[in-house]
Amino acid sequence: MLDVCLLGTAGMMPLPYRWLTSLMTRYNGSSLLIDCGEGTQIAMKEKGWSAKPIDTICFTHYHADHISGLPGLLLTMGNAERTEPLTMVGPKGLERVVNALRTIAPELPFEVRYVELTQPIEHLIQQGYHITAFRVNHNITCYGYTIEIPRAGQFQVEKAKDLGIPVNCWNKLQKGESLVLEGKTYTPDMVLGAPRKGIKLTYCTDTRPVTAITENAKNADLLIIEGMYAEKEKAAKAKQYKHMTFYEAAEIARDAEVSDMWLTHFSPSLVRAEEYMNEVRSIFSAAKLGKDGKTIELDFQ
Ligand SMILES: [Zn+2]
Ligand SMILES: [Zn+2]
Numbered sequence: 001m002l003d004v005c006l007l008g009t010a011g012m013m014p015l016p017y018r019w020l021t022s023l024m025t026r027y028n029g030s031s032l033l034i035d036c037g038e039g040t041q042i043a044m045k046e047k048g049w050s051a052k053p054i055d056t057i058c059f060t061h062y063h064a065d066h067i068s069g070l071p072g073l074l075l076t077m078g079n080a081e082r083t084e085p086l087t088m089v090g091p092k093g094l095e096r097v098v099n100a101l102r103t104i105a106p107e108l109p110f111e112v113r114y115v116e117l118t119q120p121i122e123h124l125i126q127q128g129y130h131i132t133a134f135r136v137n138h139n140i141t142c143y144g145y146t147i148e149i150p151r152a153g154q155f156q157v158e159k160a161k162d163l164g165i166p167v168n169c170w171n172k173l174q175k176g177e178s179l180v181l182e183g184k185t186y187t188p189d190m191v192l193g194a195p196r197k198g199i200k201l202t203y204c205t206d207t208r209p210v211t212a213i214t215e216n217a218k219n220a221d222l223l224i225i226e227g228m229y230a231e232k233e234k235a236a237k238a239k240q241y242k243h244m245t246f247y248e249a250a251e252i253a254r255d256a257e258v259s260d261m262w263l264t265h266f267s268p269s270l271v272r273a274e275e276y277m278n279e280v281r282s283i284f285s286a287a288k289l290g291k292d293g294k295t296i297e298l299d300f301q
Helices: 040-047 070-079 094-104 157-162 167-174 211-216 232-240 246-256 273-283
Strands: 002-008 022-027 030-034 054-058 086-091 112-117 121-126 129-135 143-151 179-181 184-186 196-204 222-226 261-264 287-289 294-298
Touching: 002 040, 002 196, 002 261, 022 040, 040 070, 054 070, 054 129, 070 094, 086 094, 086 121, 094 112, 129 211, 143 211, 167 179, 196 211, 211 246, 222 246, 246 261, 246 273, 246 287, 273 287
Parallel strands: 030 054, 054 086, 086 112, 196 222, 222 261, 261 287
Antiparallel strands: 002 022, 002 294, 022 030, 121 129, 129 143, 143 196, 179 184
């Protein structure tokens, strides 16, 4: 099970009733955060989720509304006496940007590791999270992220029995580990069926519509995507500042055939967003407005 919380839904600046866009997930005791603008740790506190188990922080890009909350968050994690290393993932320049911010959070009781993205698409695995970073189109280098929790095939009891593997050794193979018995090696594929559908979540903000989003969000259980502007007359502004409208986001959700879609990263000028949703739902019927603290548990089917 993957716990998902959209901590905030604001773009550009936090408002008294709208924290900056950030996503937090929890899986198997390890938390992951995507983006950390000003006030993200307060949104986390409001939700009641702890910063201490965050093992991975991914950044879409280095505009202040996506990273300026980092030094305070690191200090909070340090004060909680975290000692396990923390991995940060982001576009090229990550270490330089984070080191600059860390001049005000220099001493931490844990190691910080950096994964700098340079390719249009990159894959990495962190604490069971299978992460795909894909480059999108903003006015500076920006990436979207797909988080997947794969699910192994069903355990084939008959196969295990035929191979003569004792019942007390099945667990190891079920967990995907190999087994050596009397000099013979047994691998999980010998006793597992075809992999089953896992959990897939895509988060993408600050970009024009590009095919990389549709491709990487394909059949996702949930797509969290920017909808900076809802007003029709702001379509030109969206193009100019390399953002998206609600309708462009809905077209991506439709084309990617996702199960669920939440809009986020709203312009500070956007009010009464619900008024635009009928038209958005005529493009993609499962479209929803993101809300600060909106949570879902994504489960294996
Ligand atoms: Zn932004
Ligand atoms: Zn931006």
